Amino acid sequence: MDEMKLRGFVTPEDFSGSDTEKLQSAIDTAKQKDICKVIIKCDLKTEKTIVLPPLMHIVLDGAAISASGDFPIFANSNYYADKFHHSYSFIEDMFFIEGKGAINGNIDFYNAYRVVIQNIEINGSLGFEFTTEVRLENLKINGDTAINIKRGSNNFIIEHLSVTAKDIGILLDTKETETDYVIGKEAGIDEIIIKDCEIAAPTAIAMEADSDGAIFNTVIDNIKTDGTGLTVSKRQGELSPELYRDITATNFISKKAEPIKLYSKTKHCYFS
Amino acid sequence: MTDYISPNTAELIGRDDSETIQNAVEKACREGLRKIVIPRYNMRADSTEWRIARCILLPSDFTVILDNCYMVQETGAFENIFANSYAFDETKRDIKYEQKNISIIGVGNVVLDGGKHNRLREKTTRKFGLPTIWLNDIMFWLNVNGLRIENINIQHQRYWAINHVFTRNVTLKNIHFYAIPHVNNMDGIDLRVGCNNFTIENITGRTGDDVVALTSLWGYSEKKSIIAGKDPDIHDVKMRNIKGDPDRCYCVRLLNHDGNKIYNIDIDTIMDTSDYVSKHRINCAFGMGSPVYYKVRPMAEGELYNIKVKNISTRAGDAVFFNYALRDAEISNIHTFGDNKNMFSPGMKDNGNSDCVFDNVKLKHIYYGATQKEIIGGKELSDDAIHGTVFDFSRAKGEIEIEDVNVDTVNTVFKVGSEATVKVHGLKINKAVTEREIEAGGKLIIEGEEKHNG
Numbered sequence: 083m084d085e086m087k088l089r090g091f092v093t094p095e096d097f098s099g100s101d102t103e104k105l106q107s108a109i110d111t112a113k114q115k116d117i118c119k120v121i122i123k124c125d126l127k128t129e130k131t132i133v134l135p136p137l138m139h140i141v142l143d144g145a146a147i148s149a150s151g152d153f154p155i156f157a158n159s160n161y162y163a164d165k166f167h168h169s170y171s172f173i174e175d176m177f178f179i180e181g182k183g184a185i186n187g188n189i190d191f192y193n194a195y196r197v198v199i200q201n202i203e204i205n206g207s208l209g210f211e212f213t214t215e216v217r218l219e220n221l222k223i224n225g226d227t228a229i230n231i232k233r234g235s236n237n238f239i240i241e242h243l244s245v246t247a248k249d250i251g252i253l254l255d256t257k258e259t260e261t262d263y264v265i266g267k268e269a270g271i272d273e274i275i276i277k278d279c280e281i282a283a284p285t286a287i288a289m290e291a292d293s294d295g296a297i298f299n300t301v302i303d304n305i306k307t308d309g310t311g312l313t314v315s316k317r318q319g320e321l322s323p324e325l326y327r328d329i330t331a332t333n334f335i336s337k338k339a340e341p342i343k344l345y346s347k348t349k350h351c352y353f354s
Numbered sequence: 355m356t357d358y359i360s361p362n363t364a365e366l367i368g369r370d371d372s373e374t375i376q377n378a379v380e381k382a383c384r385e386g387l388r389k390i391v392i393p394r395y396n397m398r399a400d401s402t403e404w405r406i407a408r409c410i411l412l413p414s415d416f417t418v419i420l421d422n423c424y425m426v427q428e429t430g431a432f433e434n435i436f437a438n439s440y441a442f443d444e445t446k447r448d449i450k451y452e453q454k455n456i457s458i459i460g461v462g463n464v465v466l467d468g469g470k471h472n473r474l475r476e477k478t479t480r481k482f483g484l485p486t487i488w489l490n491d492i493m494f495w496l497n498v499n500g501l502r503i504e505n506i507n508i509q510h511q512r513y514w515a516i517n518h519v520f521t522r523n524v525t526l527k528n529i530h531f532y533a534i535p536h537v538n539n540m541d542g543i544d545l546r547v548g549c550n551n552f553t554i555e556n557i558t559g560r561t562g563d564d565v566v567a568l569t570s571l572w573g574y575s576e577k578k579s580i581i582a583g584k585d586p587d588i589h590d591v592k593m594r595n596i597k598g599d600p601d602r603c604y605c606v607r608l609l610n611h612d613g614n615k616i617y618n619i620d621i622d623t624i625m626d627t628s629d630y631v632s633k634h635r636i637n638c639a640f641g642m643g644s645p646v647y648y649k650v651r652p653m654a655e656g657e658l659y660n661i662k663v664k665n666i667s668t669r670a671g672d673a674v675f676f677n678y679a680l681r682d683a684e685i686s687n688i689h690t691f692g693d694n695k696n697m698f699s700p701g702m703k704d705n706g707n708s709d710c711v712f713d714n715v716k717l718k719h720i721y722y723g724a725t726q727k728e729i730i731g732g733k734e735l736s737d738d739a740i741h742g743t744v745f746d747f748s749r750a751k752g753e754i755e756i757e758d759v760n761v762d763t764v765n766t767v768f769k770v771g772s773e774a775t776v777k778v779h780g781l782k783i784n785k786a787v788t789e790r791e792i793e794a795g796g797k798l799i800i801e802g803e804e805k806h807n808g
Binding site: 083087088090116117118119137138139141176178196198215217236237239241273275277298299301303327328330349350352 | 362393394395397402421422461462463505507528530556558559595597622623625627665667687689691719721723760762
């Protein structure tokens with residue numbers, strides 16, 4: 083009888099070696115044995131990115147995980163995939179991160195589906211590219227740009243966050259930083275819901291579309307901030323209104339006189 | 355010492371997974387723990403799936419934690435995965451037998467799967483020796499007070515995934531669906547007769563029929579399930595973030611007939627996530643009423659009221675349907691896009707008799723942004739090739755107030771029937787073939803000035 087399977091989870095303490103080796107081994111074993119759950123009880127410091135396979139549940143049980151350098155602490159396998167995996171066919175499904183503890187570093191997802199991150203403290207940023215069906219709930223995030231929703235990402239529910247950011251709380255940005263695509267996916271960002279968040283940042287939410295990637299079908303409601311609530315196209319400047327369409331932004335509680343600043347025309351947007 | 359029972363306990367192993375889990379439920383009750391945890395690993399079968407050949411019946415004051423587990427309805431079985439223990443007991447059809455405080459909470463990545471379809475459908479329910487179709491639900495709840503279901507992925511449901519009848523005080527949260535519509539009626543969440551005080555939040559994914567349907571109708575099974583002491587109305591339902599693709603059906607549907615009422619419905623955000631590029635459009639984002647499904651008489655005035663909906667975005671053929679009657683309603687911030695055709699329409703046209711009486715109805719912040727494929731492709735369309743109607747009140751009666759209307763390219767903005775009065779403040783039209791068609795007797799008043807056909 084496999085005791086680990088009966089126990090229902092794997093921990094880094096089941097392994098020896100450096101913190102990185104222990105944590106990656108725990109995750110790889112959890113996947114290989116189809117246990118799919120790792121509980122982290124001790125503080126760890128990683129020397130490189132911990133790769134998350136699909137169908138993985140990470141629970142912090144009073145632990146803090148830190149990165150020793152400038153790399154994501156967690157990323158899904160597709161984040162480092164070669165160009166042959168840039169296809170919807172290789173989308174990776176089901177990631178769940180939660181618990182009592184802190185992640186002191188960044189988490190990045192690329193070409194992923196069904197990602198849930200809840201009830202945790204993150205001292206870093208969350209990044210999503212070509213990723214869909216994401217729920218972020220009850221998070222405390224401190225970062226330069228706390229949440230970076232990049233091109234090709236859609237279907238997000240972001241609620242009940244407490245964010246402190248040096249620059250932007252939540253950035254929706256379709257700009258292509260290097261040649262990139264996922265076959266079967268559009269470049270735009272859409273179907274985003276952001277509600278009931280407190281964001282301490284010069285800009286709570288920023289939208290930056292690009293010529294081949296619109297930002298549309300987005301509902302933002304009840305955002306409390308000490309900075310500007312929403313900026314649209316501040317970096318890009320004037321673009322076609324089709325690139326910022328059907329955006330709803332309501333109930334900003336901001337100390338600024340202009341809680342919403344538009345640097346481009348928009349289409350069919352409801353701001354109040 | 356744990357505060358729960360696990361089915362992975364040697365003494366609880368039964369002849370199959372269902373019996374094993376049911377044994378765990380019973381032991382949890384005997385020992386006063388009233389909680390089981392179903393883990394991913396199934397010790398009995400040495401596998402990572404739980405195959406449910408018989409419904410797990412849950413008593414009052416009971417919690418089931420699903421810990422990263424995968425549960426599937428067994429091939430050939432006609433059984434729910436979960437139901438309350440009195441759900442099928444015909445001697446308990448009274449409010450005094452109401453069961454209470456049942457929770458099913460997912461931890462991590464939980465999947466409940468309909469598995470291989472057993473060919474039991476609405477057309478064959480109770481025929482040819484087959485049982486009631488309600489046994490195909492993933493979860494079935496009858497006469498329950500206090501129910502909580504959270505953080506679960508449901509896929510390939512055989513019928514309605516979660517079905518509630520005469521059930522109240524319910525929280526449904528963070529439920530994701532994935533259904534490839536290979537049979538009819540693969541609804542997500544259904545509230546049938548007698549349901550009230552629901553909070554439904556963060557419902558996402560793809561169903562094979564309506565995502566959320568509130569239908570107070572007297573079907574055969576509903577009549578057999580009448581609970582003495584409970585009324586059949588559906589009321590006090592709050593929904594937030596219904597973000598899904600209902601295949602060819604409705605994101606949210608309200609439907610009542612035969613004297614049953616639906617009231618006090620508050621919805622914040624309905625998003626139609628059907629993919630524009632590759633998929634047919636859905637039928638409707640938010641639909642009220644229908645000229646079919648009644649046994650004695652259709653819905654009458656005063657039976658659908660106090661309906662508040664804000665933030666709808668859709669490319670449905672018809673964004674909002676209305677039928678028969680609507681009172682004290684406000685629908686605001688509606689956006690259509692892609693290949694949407696009509697925004698506000700009377701319902702199913704080919705069954706007739708779908709007039710609608712409006713009483714104190716307000717529509718605000720309307721954005722008709724549908725763009726026909728040909729226009730996107732750069733084709734110049736002739737007027738008769740441009741489709742769509744923003745406000746089809748040709749079968750409306752009573753007064754409707756509309757504020758802040760923004761219209762892109764459309765065939766007709768207003769159709770006003772002979773018994774309707776439509777008052778509009780704030781109207782911007784980019785291009786319309788016909789701005790208004792007003793029948794004799796009907797009134798269209800824009801910025802205080804009565805308009806005539808043109």
